[in-house]
Amino acid sequence: MFKLSRTKSVLFIPAALMGALITVAGAVLLTVLLIVFSSTAPQTSLLAFFIGPWASPWFLGNTLDGIALLLTASMGLTIAFRGGCFNLGAEGQVYIGGIAASLVLLIPATGNAVSLGLLCLACLAAMTAGGAMGALSGILKRRFGANELITSFLLSAALVPAADYLIAGPLRNPGGNLLATQRFAENRLLPRLLPPSNLSLSFVFALGLILLGHIFLYRTVWGYRFKTAGSAPEFARYGGINPEQRWIPAMTASGSLAGLAGFFAVAGTYGLCHQGFSGGLGWNAIAVALIARNRPLALIPAALIYGWLKAGSESALLARGLSFETSAFIQAVVLILATIHFSAPLILKSPSKKKESNL
Incomplete structure (x- = not known):
């Protein structure tokens, strides 16, 4: 004799969506x-937090520009994650990529055609520098079994002081008070989309990269093999796919996109290269990629929300609602929450009437 238990109408929310x-x-x-x-004027601070990032074309443009940088770097991290690797050196790759681009943009030249060529060459230099850093970690993982988290982080930590020395020494603008290079020529900058804000053509390029990443991972055979090798290596081997062959390309592409974010920062956002310009971009991109659960299209809302949280915290900071440490603490909490996998059922209807049947 068996008794059939009562049934429930339940909708299970995917872990990725629930976590986000x-x-x-x-x-x-x-x-x-x-x-x-903590604020002496909570209403003013809350208004600055929710409305501040979108209050004017200047604030809106700067917020979207920061989101473009997040999208580019987080797309690189998503590629690494999907390929079975974890790139912990994105911060340094962004920084070194910006330095490499600046070295090219500071070359004396005249003429719009030459300047356009230098802009493309600077982009290539940034991607090459970041890609080389990522490739080295991938090679060490493939050839010697070194953990890419450690190697990518240590390589980044070792090269950042060297980059600081270049900015504060040989590349520093002697006529300025900042630890920065001289400003790049106007015709060597990415076109601005919403002046006087920092929003540049990098925003369009970032959206294009997201679309290309989605097509590659979900619409091509190579992308399917790439994802399978990263998420289910044993299954991939059973299907004749060698997961280890994806490690170096994954880390190289990841570093290249991080370097590209550095190029966007110096040639689009700032118009020069100043010390510490990355400002935690690599770490923030990790949070965005984790919130999106490494899905390219999900990076757009994840970056939008994270960029709003960051810009809103800074607006509240200017409105005397938050301290600098509190703003940084909020970003740290977001990173911690993004690493946790949540899943829970959502009951839409009440349990149906108890049904029993004797067999």
Whole structure:
């Protein structure tokens, strides 16, 4: 005799979506609580947090420009994750990529055609520098079994001080007070889309990269093999795919896109290369990639929300609602929440009537 238990109408939310929702909701709730309990003018600070990043063309453009940089770097990290690797050196790859691009953009030249060529060459130099750093970690992982988290992080940490020396020494503008190079010529900068903000053509390029990444991973045979090798290496081997062959290309592409983000920063956002210009971009991109669960199209809302949280925290900071440490703490909490996998069922209807049947 068997008894059939009552049934429930249940909708299961995918773990990726649940994790993203909880991460965003937790970050927003934490920010609101911190503003309410720490600000002398909570209403003004909350208004700055929610409305500030979109309040004017200048704020809107700067927010979208930061999102473009996040999209580019996080796309690179997504490629590494999908290929079975974890790139922990994106911060240094962004920085070194920006330095490499600056070396090209500072070459004396005249003429618009030559300047356009230098701009393309600077982009190539940035991607090559970042890609070389990622490739080295991939080679060490493939040939010697070295952990790419450690090698990518240590390589990044070793090269950042060298880059700081170049900016503060040989490349520094002697006529300025900042630790920065001289400004690049106007015809060597990416065109601005929403002046006087920093929003440049990099935003369009970033969206194009996301689309290309989605097509590659979900619409091509090479992308399917790439994903399979990274997510299910044993299954890939059973199907005749060698996962180890994807490590070096994955880390190289990841580093190249991080370097490209560095190029976008110096040639589009700042118009020069100053010390510490990356500003945690590589680490923030890791959070965006984790929130999106390494899905290219999901990077767009993830970067949009994370960029808003960052810009909103800075707006509240200017409105005397948050301290600098509190703003950094919020970003750290987002990164921690993004690493947690959440899943839970959502009950849409009440349990149906109990049905029993004797067999």
